[in-house]
Amino acid sequence: MNRKSFLPIWVIFFLWSTSLFAAEIGQGVQITYLGHAAFKLISPQGVVILIDPFLKNNPKTPTALKEVDKADLILVTHGHGDHLGDTISITQKTNATVIAIAELARYLGKKGVKNIVRMNKGGSYLFKGIRITMVNAQHSSSTTEGDQVVYTGEPTGFIIRFENGFTVYHAGDTAVMSDMKIFGDVYKPDLALLPIGSHFTMGPQEAAYASKLLRPKYIIPMHYGTWPILTGKVDDFAQLMKEQPEVKVIILAPGESLK
Ligand code: NI
Ligand code: MN
Numbered sequence: 132m133n134r135k136s137f138l139p140i141w142v143i144f145f146l147w148s149t150s151l152f153a154a155e156i157g158q159g160v161q162i163t164y165l166g167h168a169a170f171k172l173i174s175p176q177g178v179v180i181l182i183d184p185f186l187k188n189n190p191k192t193p194t195a196l197k198e199v200d201k202a203d204l205i206l207v208t209h210g211h212g213d214h215l216g217d218t219i220s221i222t223q224k225t226n227a228t229v230i231a232i233a234e235l236a237r238y239l240g241k242k243g244v245k246n247i248v249r250m251n252k253g254g255s256y257l258f259k260g261i262r263i264t265m266v267n268a269q270h271s272s273s274t275t276e277g278d279q280v281v282y283t284g285e286p287t288g289f290i291i292r293f294e295n296g297f298t299v300y301h302a303g304d305t306a307v308m309s310d311m312k313i314f315g316d317v318y319k320p321d322l323a324l325l326p327i328g329s330h331f332t333m334g335p336q337e338a339a340y341a342s343k344l345l346r347p348k349y350i351i352p353m354h355y356g357t358w359p360i361l362t363g364k365v366d367d368f369a370q371l372m373k374e375q376p377e378v379k380v381i382i383l384a385p386g387e388s389l390k
Contacts, residue, residue: 156349156381157390158297162322166191166385167357168214170301170324174293178259180204181227182289182301182324185216191357193386202227204258206291208303209272210235210283213357219244230256230263234284238274252287260294266314268305270332290318297321300345304354307337311344323347326354327368328361335368342378349379351389 159175168183169192181202186192199217202225208214215235219242222229228246229239236249248256255264270286288303300320314320323345326332332354333341342350350372355363365382372380381389 155390156322158293158295158321160293160295160297160299161388161390162299162351162383163196163388164351164353164383164385165189165196166193168208168301168303168324168326168354169216170353172291172299174259174261175295176259178203178261180206180261180291181221182206183208183214183216183303184218184221185213187217187220189213189216189357191385196386199225201225204261204263205229206263206289206301207231207235207239208268208288208301209270209286210238210274210281211272211304212274214304215274215283222246228258230258230265230289232265232272232284232287234282235272236284238281238283252285262292264290264292264318266290266300267308267310268303269308269310270304270306288314290314290320292318300324300347302326302333302341304332307333307341307344309344311341315345315347320345320347322349322351324351324353327352327363327365328355328357329363330360334363335365335371338363338368339371339375342372342375347378349381351381351383 161173163171170182172180186197222244230248233249236247250265266288268286268288272283272286289301291299298320299322301324325338327338
């Protein structure tokens with residue numbers, strides 16, 4: 132018998148533990164998909180960031196996650212109801228700071244939100260060691276008051292660089308656009324959260340092209356399947372992405388976390 136064909140137990144343990152480290156995609160950043168375009172990110176230091184917290188009326192958000200008890204920062208990409216969502220009520224409960232483009236920030240201020248960071252595209256803001264950059268999105272943005280349409284500034288996306296360097300791009304609602312090449316070059320996102328539902332945003336074909344511009348390591352598709360009007364299919368996106376094997380598509384069910 133050749134004894135060398137058996138690996139010592141400590142070698143097996145070592146290989147197993149390194150595979151666990153390799154599986155830790157977020158490098159200590161916990162990412163939870165809350166359905167539609169809503170995400171919760173928790174930094175390695177425990178800072179809780181919500182993006183587009185449309186929860187209570189979101190048909191995809193699991194009931195247990197519709198109420199938010201703790202949030203430090205809320206990033207709102209634009210004024211549409213499926214993104215602005217429960218931002219105002221969450222700030223009343225948590226005292227979270229909201230980051231939004233100037234006009235949307237002013238609107239939220241008028242609605243009683245206390246802690247607001249007004250920004251505009253291309254700029255960055257440092258929150259407890261986490262760098263938040265507001266970037267362009269190709270879409271529209273407004274909210275309604277009774278029968279009035281209220282302008283809430285231009286639509287945006289966000290690039291979040293955590294204290295350990297792990298970088299997440301949340302595209303908001305957007306068409307594919309050549310700016311994404313700049314985001315890839317300048318910010319080098321590890322993870323891109325991309326809409327693929329079509330009709331109001333990119334569909335699978337456009338999102339697969341966006342991936343070529345952004346060149347992330349991972350993509351989590353979002354903004355699909357919430358209502359029948361969003362016809363873009365996640366399976367079609369995954370199929371198209373087989374042409375880019377260097378990019379891993381991670382499909383999270385609402386309520387699921389990546390660590
Ligand atoms: Ni929208
Ligand atoms: Mn939307």
